Amino acid sequence: MVNKYFKRKIRVSPIPVIETAKLRLRPFILKDSHRVQLLAGDEAIASGAINIPHPYLSGVAESWISSHENEFLNGNSLILAISLKDTGLLIGSIGLYINSKHQHAELGYWIGKDYWGEGYCSEAVSGIIKYAFEKLLLNKIFANFISRNQASGKVLIKNGFVKEGYLKKHVKYKNDFEDIECYSLLKIDYFQRRN
Numbered sequence: 001m002v003n004k005y006f007k008r009k010i011r012v013s014p015i016p017v018i019e020t021a022k023l024r025l026r027p028f029i030l031k032d033s034h035r036v037q038l039l040a041g042d043e044a045i046a047s048g049a050i051n052i053p054h055p056y057l058s059g060v061a062e063s064w065i066s067s068h069e070n071e072f073l074n075g076n077s078l079i080l081a082i083s084l085k086d087t088g089l090l091i092g093s094i095g096l097y098i099n100s101k102h103q104h105a106e107l108g109y110w111i112g113k114d115y116w117g118e119g120y121c122s123e124a125v126s127g128i129i130k131y132a133f134e135k136l137l138l139n140k141i142f143a144n145f146i147s148r149n150q151a152s153g154k155v156l157i158k159n160g161f162v163k164e165g166y167l168k169k170h171v172k173y174k175n176d177f178e179d180i181e182c183y184s185l186l187k188i189d190y191f192q193r194r195n
């Protein structure tokens with residue numbers, strides 16, 4: 001008789017896992033929803049990131065996570081949970097919003113406030129851009145951030161991104177219109193920088 005445990009299928013996500021020195025960038029699972037709501041729901045995250053809702057309502061994380069696999073398979077995005085390699089603790093999120101026709105992607109990320117300033121975001125960015133240029137064969141990655149968010153700018157500059165320009169009073173946060181800085185990294189410059 002076949003053991004029932006051997007008959008159970010192990011479901012493997014098509015979304016890749018990327019490892020760096022201290023981090024494992026892995027697919028989100030539905031069980032992460034509560035922690036995502038807790039971390040991303042901190043106003044410090046919505047204040048820096050352009051598109052994160054505040055308040056971060058129940059159910060938002062579940063539907064966001066549920067969309068990742070199809071969006072990846074359709075070539076639209078690669079969204080990964082940032083977790084600590086040694087403990088498995090989920091500390092943030094990083095993603096590429098891909099335009100296949102133009103072989104470019106917009107990069108976005110957030111790190112839970114308790115984990116800021118440890119170099120985690122810079123390390124996560126270095127992992128995902130390596131994958132983007134080597135495996136997804138992208139030609140360009142760009143990122144936009146609110147001008148007052150200089151930590152985000154630092155993360156990009158440390159990874160070789162350069163400023164392309166800025167958009168004046170482009171987004172509204174609370175009652176203020178804020179400037180956006182636009183940074184990018186080209187494939188050619190990424191590989192030249194590595195050699």
Ligand SMILES: CC(C)(COP(=O)(O)OP(=O)(O)OC[C@H]1O[C@@H](n2cnc3c(N)ncnc32)[C@H](O)[C@@H]1OP(=O)(O)O)[C@@H](O)C(=O)NCCC(=O)NCCS
Nearest residue numbers: 048049110111116117118119120121122145150151152154
């Ligand atoms: C931006 C963010 C992702 C950075 O994450 P992090 O893990 O703390 O980043 P790192 O530790 O890798 O690097 C941050 C760098 O910014 C620097 N920094 C932090 N606050 C700064 C400030 N107010 N001004 C200038 N530099 C600052 C740090 O010193 C560090 O640089 P260093 O390594 O040369 O010392 C995190 O603050 C965050 O999630 N913010 C809210 C969401 C957000 O802004 N997302 C980005 C939207 S574009």
